Amino acid sequence: MPNPVKRLTIGQTPIEKFAIVLSQNPTHSEEYAATRLQTYLKKATGASLFLSQVAPEHSIFIGSAAQIDRSELKHDGFAIQTDGQNLHLAGAIDRGTIYAVNTFLEKYVGVRIYAPGVERILPSEAVEIPSCFKEVQNPVFSYRATDWITHVTDPDFAVWEKLSSSRSGILEDKGGSVSIIGGCHTFERLCPPKQYFDEHPEYYSLWEGKRIPAGNVFDVPVGQLCLSNPDVVKIVTENVLQWIEANPGCQVVDVSQNDNQHYCQCENCAAIDEEEGTPAGSLIRFVNQVAAAVAEKHPGVLVQTFAYQYTRKAPKFTKPADNVMIRLCSIEACFRHKLDHGCEHNIEQFSQHMESWSKLAKHLSIWDYTTNYECYLAPFPNLWVLRDNVRYFADNNALHVFEEDTPGTNTGEFGPMRAYLIARLLWNPYMSEEEFNYHMDDFLEGYFGPGWESLKEYLEILKKTTEDFHIRCFEPVYPISPEPFNARYDYVPFAYQDIRGEHYLTPFMSHLPRLKAMWANVLDKARDDAERERILRARMSLDYMELFCTPHIKEEMTESEQAEYEAAVAEFLEKKERFGIHTNLFTAEKWKR
Numbered sequence: 038m039p040n041p042v043k044r045l046t047i048g049q050t051p052i053e054k055f056a057i058v059l060s061q062n063p064t065h066s067e068e069y070a071a072t073r074l075q076t077y078l079k080k081a082t083g084a085s086l087f088l089s090q091v092a093p094e095h096s097i098f099i100g101s102a103a104q105i106d107r108s109e110l111k112h113d114g115f116a117i118q119t120d121g122q123n124l125h126l127a128g129a130i131d132r133g134t135i136y137a138v139n140t141f142l143e144k145y146v147g148v149r150i151y152a153p154g155v156e157r158i159l160p161s162e163a164v165e166i167p168s169c170f171k172e173v174q175n176p177v178f179s180y181r182a183t184d185w186i187t188h189v190t191d192p193d194f195a196v197w198e199k200l201s202s203s204r205s206g207i208l209e210d211k212g213g214s215v216s217i218i219g220g221c222h223t224f225e226r227l228c229p230p231k232q233y234f235d236e237h238p239e240y241y242s243l244w245e246g247k248r249i250p251a252g253n254v255f256d257v258p259v260g261q262l263c264l265s266n267p268d269v270v271k272i273v274t275e276n277v278l279q280w281i282e283a284n285p286g287c288q289v290v291d292v293s294q295n296d297n298q299h300y301c302q303c304e305n306c307a308a309i310d311e312e313e314g315t316p317a318g319s320l321i322r323f324v325n326q327v328a329a330a331v332a333e334k335h336p337g338v339l340v341q342t343f344a345y346q347y348t349r350k351a352p353k354f355t356k357p358a359d360n361v362m363i364r365l366c367s368i369e370a371c372f373r374h375k376l377d378h379g380c381e382h383n384i385e386q387f388s389q390h391m392e393s394w395s396k397l398a399k400h401l402s403i404w405d406y407t408t409n410y411e412c413y414l415a416p417f418p419n420l421w422v423l424r425d426n427v428r429y430f431a432d433n434n435a436l437h438v439f440e441e442d443t444p445g446t447n448t449g450e451f452g453p454m455r456a457y458l459i460a461r462l463l464w465n466p467y468m469s470e471e472e473f474n475y476h477m478d479d480f481l482e483g484y485f486g487p488g489w490e491s492l493k494e495y496l497e498i499l500k501k502t503t504e505d506f507h508i509r510c511f512e513p514v515y516p517i518s519p520e521p522f523n524a525r526y527d528y529v530p531f532a533y534q535d536i537r538g539e540h541y542l543t544p545f546m547s548h549l550p551r552l553k554a555m556w557a558n559v560l561d562k563a564r565d566d567a568e569r570e571r572i573l574r575a576r577m578s579l580d581y582m583e584l585f586c587t588p589h590i591k592e593e594m595t596e597s598e599q600a601e602y603e604a605a606v607a608e609f610l611e612k613k614e615r616f617g618i619h620t621n622l623f624t625a626e627k628w629k630r
């Protein structure tokens with residue numbers, strides 16, 4: 038096979054003349070960066086560069102061996118720089134050094150990694166790196182997280198994608214990550230009902246006249262903490278301080294409500310919430326007290342709490358303390374339109390809250406949603422607002438962003454592409470529309486092969502036919518039984534299932550024959566089995582819609598139609614197992630009880 042890059046020069050010197058130079062005591066991350074560079078330069082150009090700790094005439098200096106101006110860098114930013122005869126690749130911290138190498142490979146050499154094992158190197162006659170040039174990149178968000186499956190199971194890929202969250206399992210030898218002690222929904226663990234409820238029910242939510250224990254399960258009544266009780270402040274503070282002491286170097290600790298709406302309505306809590314105009318009133322007053330103790334002992338640590346569901350409206354009077362980070366969630370929003378005043382629904386459900394928290398809170402974190410948790414396989418037409426939304430978070434001073442994707446499964450319609458685009462936006466929220474479209478086309482071509490343009494057309498139909506719908510992240514597509522949670526847990530699609538009347542994909546599905554022809558074209562042009570498998574897996578979304586969300590009435594079908602349909606259903610279910618695909622959030626592996 039010829040080398041994809043025929044000639045690569047740095048300041049007119051051919052790449053073969055360079056060595057990759059590390060400092061005398063390189064860190065594991067610097068060694069990792071150097072090895073990645075060596076491997077991909079070989080794949081791209083055929084040149085085998087030596088790793089060295091002594092600089093020859095032409096060097097590619099990595100990390101602490103590089104001479105760059107580190108005062109220009111922030112978070113895990115980096116510089117790529119030439120000085121006449123050498124190239125310098127280095128970051129503010131080790132993770133940035135790895136990014137410098139990866140960005141050099143991607144942007145200049147033409148290396149593409151779309152998903153683990155799905156790579157290509159763009160062919161070129163000559164890549165010429167000028168002898169005196171400098172590029173500096175600094176991220177806007179220090180914490181960049183998604184939970185798309187390959188972003189949380191493959192640290193090499195997560196680093197390539199410039200994700201910095203500990204969700205991605207990036208260990209110190211690959212640059213490390215930003216972790217949040219406790220994760221989220223921590224009230225239950227910070228004041229455990231197992232320890233206190235029997236003797237002190239008054240520590241917990243008074244809900245509909247009864248004290249209920251704090252908890253995070255969905256099927257029994259569980260609640261929150263009584264935030265106006267001084268003993269609860271004391272217990273939670275002690276536990277938070279212990280968590281911080283057990284995690285030296287931690288930057289953020291989480292003190293946040295459980296995943297339910299049963300907040301305390303006792304007389305004291307209710308009076309505060311009445312005065313502040315929102316249950317976020319008692320929450321912020323409580324968290325500020327914990328944060329005061331943290332500020333005294335651990336001044337560098339931020340205390341994070343949710344503005345989520347019943348607390349998303351900001352208080353009238355109380356401001357979060359300077360070391361409190363508000364983690365605002367967009368769970369009620371419409372994701373077909375921009376969060377930034379894109380539709381009436383979003384003004385009411387999100388942007389007005391975003392803007393008031395942005396003014397009140399010194400540190401802001403966003404938890405955003407990017408799929409249909411009710412039905413993972415249903416197309417979710419949000420590709421065209423992702424860029425606007427991430428920029429909106431940046432404009433409102435967000436420091437952390439988590440784009441919750443499709444946890445615990447291998448699909449989600451166009452899941453790998455959405456995750457790929459999101460990762461790029463999290464690094465660069467001010468990306469131009471042109472650059473965004475470039476990444477989308479590049480992905481479609483690299484991942485799906487020569488028939489990719491049919492998918493562009495397919496997405497265009499999805500975009501047009503859904504324009505007039507408000508689409509939330511729990512948007513029913515198939516019918517839900519009267520016991521919704523149980524139905525969700527047990528749901529497996531089956532032949533002749535009832536279908537829902539109108540929903541956001543009804544107009545899209547009216548183009549079914551055309552949509553099927555587009556996938557058939559992509560499949561026809563596939564060049565190898567791996568490409569074919571990727572196409573079949575992605576097409577499961579349309580297969581699902583056709584088999585289970587369009588009418589199939591047994592009595593109205595001939596015997597041969599029935600046999601054909603039933604065989605297609607059996608094939609779908611077989612592929613669902615083979616590809617590791619789940620139908621919704623509640624049937625996904627990590628949620629199974």
Ligand SMILES: [Zn+2]
Pocket residue numbers: 243262263264265266301302303304305306307
């Ligand atoms: Zn209370």
Ligand SMILES: [Zn+2]
Pocket residue numbers: 371372373374379380381382383506507508
């Ligand atoms: Zn809308």
